[in-house]
Amino acid sequence: MILHTINKSPYSSAIFNDCLRLCSDGDAILFIEDGVYATQQGTDSYQLIEQHPEVNFFALAPDLEARGLTSDQAKVLTVDDNGFVELAVKYQKVQSWY
Amino acid sequence: MPSAKNKQPVNAQIINGKTVNFDKEGFLSDLNDWNPAVANIIAKKENVQLEDTHWEIIHLLRQFYDQFELSPAMRPLVKYIAQQLGKEKASSMYLLTLFPNSPAKLASKIAGLPKPDNCL
Amino acid sequence: MSVQKNLLLICRKAPYGNALPREAIDIALAASAFDQNVSLLFSGDGVWQLLKQQKSDSINSKNHGKVLSALALYGIENIYVDNDSLKQRNLSKDNLLVDTKSVTINEIKALCNNCDTIFNF
Structure with a gap:
């Protein structure tokens, strides 16, 4: 299982789509930096x-907060920096999309 | 990946009336400055006396660079020699006798190529 | 001492827009020089890297196609290309300068799952 990180806004980059295409069952996607704009309800990316x-x-x-965003916590769980590390350990591989 | 042209020249030498710049490791700052006279001067600094067998490899390296825009590491250079010059010369031992210690690096230097990125 | 790993480099960017495509190939060549088992996958705009007849003198850039043609000498033979990405761009393997194996999305997923480390460029 692979942890994918995405750091670009879905409004200016196709990497969310590219990444989803390569995802296998059980993979995880962590939105970081401008990637967090993908998590907002009522949008195509949501x-x-x-x-x-x-x-x-x-x-x-921290990236959500900095940008004045919140997450629904239903489909998208938030993690702090320690949670990021835990995810990186839990999944066998990390793939950074940028 | 800076090209050799971007490196700061630290050593200038006048060869055949033309100023030639070298970086701190003795590689040419501008690949276009290379000619056989320059090669002889670089070789002398490295205590290598250039014979026909050296020139064969030097010209082959320049051909490699022309073909791939890359200074080869040891193994691809040996493979290339096998393709171009035949199996007898395609060994790291042969290259070590011509260009001691670090053949890919030393031969690239004398041939006027950038330092290979991927050799120790 | 040395540990051999299966590395997968995914090349997703067109060749002359930024330095990433070249950096990826440099990593592949270096890793191979250090006995690592390197596979390359060209996907998305990365397939443009493989196009024949690049003449980058016109923009004073190193010729990316020439560098790619050195892969075989570095012992890198697992070169894959995303079949969907080729089709989207109306390209076929005849347009490509190195011998590649075209792969489906499921084969790509398997490549990702079976390697030790993925680099994404």
């Missing part, structure tokens, strides 16, 4: 999140 229950979605809390 629909994509809803359409992929086989993937575990996370967002980095």
